Amino acid sequence: MKNELLVVIGANAAGMSAASKLRRLDTKKKILVFEKGKHPSFSACGIPYLIGGEVKSAKNLIARTPEEFLLNQNIEVKIQHEVLEIDVSKKRILILSLLDKTEFWQKYDDLLIATGTSPISPKLPGIEAKGVFAFSSLESGKSADRYIQKHQPKTAVIIGGGYIGIEMAEALLHLGMKVSLIDMAPQVMATLDPDMSEIIAAYMKKEGVDLFLGQKLESLEMDDSRTVSVVVTDKKRIKADLVILGIGVKPNSKIAEAAGIQIGAGGAIQVNKKLETSAEHIWAAGDCAESYHLVSGKEIFISLGTVANKHGQIAGINISGGKAEFPGVVGTAITKFKDLEISRTGLSEKEANQEGMDYDVALIESSVFSSYLPDSEKITVKLLSEKASGRLLGGQIVGGKGAGKRIDVIAIALQAKMTARDLVFADLAYVPPLSGVWDPVQIAARQLVK
């Protein structure tokens, strides 16, 4: 009767994927999940679309309720239970019930830490004002949604021009607000190179977003009701009825660190390919755990639902006694702003330089599908390959409808360690209304080979 109980901390992508996978492989083991928030298993990536009104109800973002997990999979999910401490030597965790404020210890045989991330919230004057939101949970998304519906803000300032910033800009424009976006960096979407970001910035401006780049947030001013009124940067004062923080996220690894568990890249919990931490019978998965980058060959902190789900699968298999290894990531991500699709994978120039790599680069403009057909939109593709070997290092895509998911071709090519030449001769699909006879990705690869 060994390892009878798996305790999971965190009931989102990684935690619930692992629990579900384990349950499919092992019908007997007891699975107990503690979740600080009010909802397990919600789509965090759906929050901007909830606020923008495309998703009609927050309920639609919830994959399963605790009742469903219990009934269908015999997985017990305790919401509003915060884990305060891990006691590695006694194999137990200290839990605070947010419902009745009681604390209790819970034993485990295996423990999976799937605590995710928290939004970075700078310690600045006025950051606690009403009307300032960051998204850490479905609750925070719902609060912002309720606040907007009640107070009908007219002017919004978004802090941070990354994925959340861009998606929230679309959502708030859609609600009719005047939207400003500030970023400390001189570009939006800093995971892409400046030449690609310029296309995005130009489009955002055209669609009515006021961009204030290379500006540092200094404080937020409030009115008498302690509601945010002005965003102050080192260069500018911007009126704001609503402020969205999209500065970035940090892994929730504090309780692991406090328990003496090894911390790795970017403050994420160190794991091996099986997703074991440095402590026996303790696993970590999802945003709070590091991932191996297949192109750079280094561990990184990456916060993505796709990776979290895969981590969960691997952890679930291994906790059941199986053997699985997570092969790693290539750093693929995608977003869209209105009709502009934006994606990236592998290393950017910036990252390749940081790695001290000698690379070739190609940047091409083409059309998403045959340009002799109506509505074919522009697509820009950037590709990097290693100078000596020709091995692909990364790609970036910005373009109209149908452009963004072309990144997957590059992602698979990176995973397979293909060269630019391999990609030129890849057998990609062509029909005039869906692609050119040379897919834009291949046009970029041809440019590289030259």
Next chain:
Amino acid sequence: MKNELLVVIGANAAGMSAASKLRRLDTKKKILVFEKGKHPSFSACGIPYLIGGEVKSAKNLIARTPEEFLLNQNIEVKIQHEVLEIDVSKKRILILSLLDKTEFWQKYDDLLIATGTSPISPKLPGIEAKGVFAFSSLESGKSADRYIQKHQPKTAVIIGGGYIGIEMAEALLHLGMKVSLIDMAPQVMATLDPDMSEIIAAYMKKEGVDLFLGQKLESLEMDDSRTVSVVVTDKKRIKADLVILGIGVKPNSKIAEAAGIQIGAGGAIQVNKKLETSAEHIWAAGDCAESYHLVSGKEIFISLGTVANKHGQIAGINISGGKAEFPGVVGTAITKFKDLEISRTGLSEKEANQEGMDYDVALIESSVFSSYLPDSEKITVKLLSEKASGRLLGGQIVGGKGAGKRIDVIAIALQAKMTARDLVFADLAYVPPLSGVWDPVQIAARQLVK
């Protein structure tokens, strides 16, 4: 002064790609191209969209005119010149000028055969009737277009439910015709398996196409003006003011065969990976030449613009004295019928059975992007993998907007000889309005791994 002159037979994708590539690598060699038709370098795949009216003028389908080739690239293209004979021993070809009906011999140092394909036209009563069209050239597309505009046919019958048949069905429906489609096979799109084809057939019926499957064309009846009036199958008589033949194509390899050049798979000209034929200094590229299939490991006849362009590149490099090998194809193809996108790559079940392979198969239904957003359409993905090794063998996709090009991910995975498991853990891009957190292709791969 050796190999000073390259003569090319056929001025389309393969021929002109080779000529252009050679010119970039060698500014001195003389390049002379003979083309039977009136236009070099046109997009054959664009013809259905010309007829449907989405492409406003046939001119838009022409990439470059002979004058432009001469002026910009110093490539001489002689249109309306048919090559009648290849004299291998004397390194010369016999040419008939269709302009003045004269014949003459032309010497070559290197000869590239890029004669493409011809539509299969069954020898049946009435096949010569007015109002019956098959597409072998831009001219034939233009004739059909002119005929339709002049005679305003009300009822059309399409013979053959393959790529051209499906695309022409969309075009003719768009023009307001009553469209019937007959096929000898019991399914449309025979390059996909019946379970996938059923989805297509159901959608086509819903959109108003009358399907007559498992019916053999026996004859065409004409009226007094020798215009087609009725299509007669072994089971049915169908009224028709217009008939489109989309039965298939055969490689134009007769003059090569007559010259003693080795013929290979499906009647296409046998070539090695350098695209050399069995005769010295004679190359073949494009639809008329065979290709190596990376999954089955066999040579095949495949007729696709994408492959023709790549063949042309390889031939151009090798004729210039460089060294390049065409790695092969995986059999990727795509089409769409109205809002339904249809794609396939690798081996179908039918083909895997023909190869005597032991395979697993998964077929899943999902949504193109997150189903909690409006307008997310259904996608069905079928995947095959080898039982023993788990290596992917092929994939088929049918679904709404954004579904079709997902096939490229599978195509690259086939090229890289990936397993279903590799695909499960691939780092594909996710944002709710463009994909699910597990891409549908990965959901199918997960199903396979189970």
